[in-house]
Amino acid sequence: MQDRGRLGVFLVAPALAAVLVLFVYPLGYSLVTAFQAKGGGFTLGNFAKAFEFYSVDIGFTLVIIGVSTLLIALASIAIGGYLVLGENPWAVALLRWLYRWPLFIPFVVAAQCMRTFLAKNGLMNNTFVALGILEVDQTIGFLDWRGIIITFVWKQTPFVALLVAGAMASLDRSTIEAARNLGASRLRILLEILVPQVMPTLMVGLILSFVTMMSVLSVPLMISGESPTMMTVDMAFRINNYGDYGTANALGFISYLLTPACAWVYLKRAVRRS
Amino acid sequence: MTWIGRGLIFGLLAFVVLGPLANLVLWAAAEQWYFPHKLPLTYGTKFWEQVFKPRGDALTSLVTSTWIALATVAASLALAVPAGYALARLKLPWRTAILLAFLLPQAFPSLAVYINIARLFYDFRLNGTMTGVIMVHTVHGLVFAVWITAAAFAAVDRDLELAARNLGASGLRTFLTVSLPLAAPGIMASAIFVFLESLDEFTGTFFVGVPDVITLPLLMFTASIAGNYQIAAITALILLVPSVVFMLVIERFLKADVLSKVGA
Numbered sequence: 001m002q003d004r005g006r007l008g009v010f011l012v013a014p015a016l017a018a019v020l021v022l023f024v025y026p027l028g029y030s031l032v033t034a035f036q037a038k039g040g041g042f043t044l045g046n047f048a049k050a051f052e053f054y055s056v057d058i059g060f061t062l063v064i065i066g067v068s069t070l071l072i073a074l075a076s077i078a079i080g081g082y083l084v085l086g087e088n089p090w091a092v093a094l095l096r097w098l099y100r101w102p103l104f105i106p107f108v109v110a111a112q113c114m115r116t117f118l119a120k121n122g123l124m125n126n127t128f129v130a131l132g133i134l135e136v137d138q139t140i141g142f143l144d145w146r147g148i149i150i151t152f153v154w155k156q157t158p159f160v161a162l163l164v165a166g167a168m169a170s171l172d173r174s175t176i177e178a179a180r181n182l183g184a185s186r187l188r189i190l191l192e193i194l195v196p197q198v199m200p201t202l203m204v205g206l207i208l209s210f211v212t213m214m215s216v217l218s219v220p221l222m223i224s225g226e227s228p229t230m231m232t233v234d235m236a237f238r239i240n241n242y243g244d245y246g247t248a249n250a251l252g253f254i255s256y257l258l259t260p261a262c263a264w265v266y267l268k269r270a271v272r273r274s
Numbered sequence: 275m276t277w278i279g280r281g282l283i284f285g286l287l288a289f290v291v292l293g294p295l296a297n298l299v300l301w302a303a304a305e306q307w308y309f310p311h312k313l314p315l316t317y318g319t320k321f322w323e324q325v326f327k328p329r330g331d332a333l334t335s336l337v338t339s340t341w342i343a344l345a346t347v348a349a350s351l352a353l354a355v356p357a358g359y360a361l362a363r364l365k366l367p368w369r370t371a372i373l374l375a376f377l378l379p380q381a382f383p384s385l386a387v388y389i390n391i392a393r394l395f396y397d398f399r400l401n402g403t404m405t406g407v408i409m410v411h412t413v414h415g416l417v418f419a420v421w422i423t424a425a426a427f428a429a430v431d432r433d434l435e436l437a438a439r440n441l442g443a444s445g446l447r448t449f450l451t452v453s454l455p456l457a458a459p460g461i462m463a464s465a466i467f468v469f470l471e472s473l474d475e476f477t478g479t480f481f482v483g484v485p486d487v488i489t490l491p492l493l494m495f496t497a498s499i500a501g502n503y504q505i506a507a508i509t510a511l512i513l514l515v516p517s518v519v520f521m522l523v524i525e526r527f528l529k530a531d532v533l534s535k536v537g538a
Contacts, residue, residue, distance in 0.1 A: 007360070008360040008364030008365060008366040009360075009366065009367070011360035011364070012357045012360045012366065012372055014352075014353050014356070014357075015353040015354060015416060015420060016357075016372065016375060018353055018413055019375055019379065019416060020375075022391065022409055022413040023379045024378065026387045026390040026394060027378075027382060029394065030389070030390040033390065091280060091284070095284075095287075098284075098288060098291055100521050101291050101521065103521045104516075104517035104521050104524075105514060106470075106474035108491040108494055108495055108510070108513075109491075109494070109510040109514060110294070111498075112298065112494060112498050112507065113297060113298045113510070115498065116297055116301055122297070123293060123294075123296070123297040123300070126312040126313075129312070154290070154294065162524075162533075163533060163536070167533065167534050170531060170533070170534045201533075211381055211383060212380065215383040215384040215385045215477060217385060217476065217477045218476045218495060221499075222498060222499070232383075235385055236385070248386065248389055249386060249390070252383070252387075252389070253386075255383040255385075256383065256386070
């Protein structure tokens with residue numbers, strides 16, 4: 001048994017080392033730099049500067065990601081639920097075919113799609129005008145923080161929905177059948193039987209999605225590069241225009257702070273399991 | 275629900291999901307399109323010839339992107355298959371902590387980390403090299419590689435492995451002839467995830483790859499910001515092809531029994 005334990009460590013070690021050298025070390029480096037003055041030495045000046053210039057964007061980042069995550073959760077539960085509980089086989093097959101299209105589409109491509117789709121004179125408004133829903137002078141463009149949310153939800157929902165639908169499909173069908181025989185509505189079965197059981201999978205999907213959205217640079221740059229925008233744009237700006245690592249890393253530190261909450265949710269779950 | 279209501283909902287859903295993509299296709303085929311025209315004025319292949327001209331930027335970037343993605347898959351699997359097997363089957367101290375460690379690159383917003391990797395790579399002359407970009411992509415995709423591989427090994431019926439051992443096969447032989455082939459679809463799925471993550475990756479390349487490594491996403495971004503929507507749309511379509519193909523086949527590799535074990 002001792003040997004098998006040692007073999008396990010040996011097999012995991014290279015992969016772990018890669019993460020330590022190429023992620024944990026630079027992460028630590030960025031934490032230190034965030035608190036470092038230009039000539040070295042401890043300072044909180046970087047944070048003062050970050051808040052002075054970018055407090056609006058920090059708030060907007062939280063709102064954008066928070067709203068996106070919520071919408072993604074609702075949409076994935078709805079899609080997963082319909083795929084498992086839907087009664088019309090044609091509709092289920094159609095949904096299964098339809099919902100996954102954006103799954104692997106790169107963020108840059110999604111941003112390019114939306115950049116021309118959501119514009120004031122983009123295809124979306126053109127379609128509304130052609131259908132007579134809107135007049136030409138009533139159209140509004142969505143190329144601002146709302147556009148970022150729309151792009152995120154469009155791009156990330158299939159990923160979470162795929163995980164959720166997979167987990168729902170592998171659940172024991174007999175409880176569902178029993179509940180249905182007792183006359184429970186499909187909505188009630190979804191909310192009281194399916195969702196609680198797939199909660200761990202849903203959380204993993206949402207956490208991965210949340211952090212991915214926190215790090216995306218291309219979508220905010222291409223949809224709405226002007227303030228108010230996301231912190232990622234500000235970080236890239238500090239580096240590329242001023243070589244200002246202090247402020248950029250202070251912003252990075254703030255974005256890290258938002259994620260321990262997510263890790264905590266995962267840890268709590270892991271502890272409960274063991 | 276009546277069929278009218280259902281039709282309306284699905285129509286709206288189709289518009290939401292496919293509209294942005296249709297829009298991209300239109301831009302790729304358009305030669306002239308400006309306000310107030312709702313559809314392109316003239317269609318043509320002028321911009322396609324521009325993109326695909328021999329030794330043009332797009333072809334070079336396509337080759338660069340493909341090589342980087344393939345090398346990233348190779349590196350990820352070399353690290354992830356042993357690690358995934360150990361996590362699924364062997365006794366490991368701090369197993370949860372190790373699983374969590376692979377989540378780190380996805381658990382922290384990576385942009386600030388990339389900035390600092392670029393700064394550190396500068397000392398090792400890795401900035402602007404393919405090797406540097408591959409290293410960044412590998413670590414970023416490792417969580418998918420390790421977690422899905424571990425789930426794939428965990429979903430293998432343990433009795434089959436025990437039967438092989440009982441018949442006298444060594445541990446290594448059991449792994450190579452029983453566990454590995456049975457987990458192959460899951461490992462393939464993780465390879466697909468890593469390949470697409472690498473092909474898709476923008477932020478890391480943006481900081482580490484400049485100015486010499488220009489992958490397709492970077493090329494597309496530059497074209498879009500410059501207002502060359504046709505060029506951007508055509509480059510985007512090239513990036514879309516593998517994405518859509520993999521989207522259509524993913525469930526063949528990633529079965530529900532493996533999916534339910536991801537991150538467990």
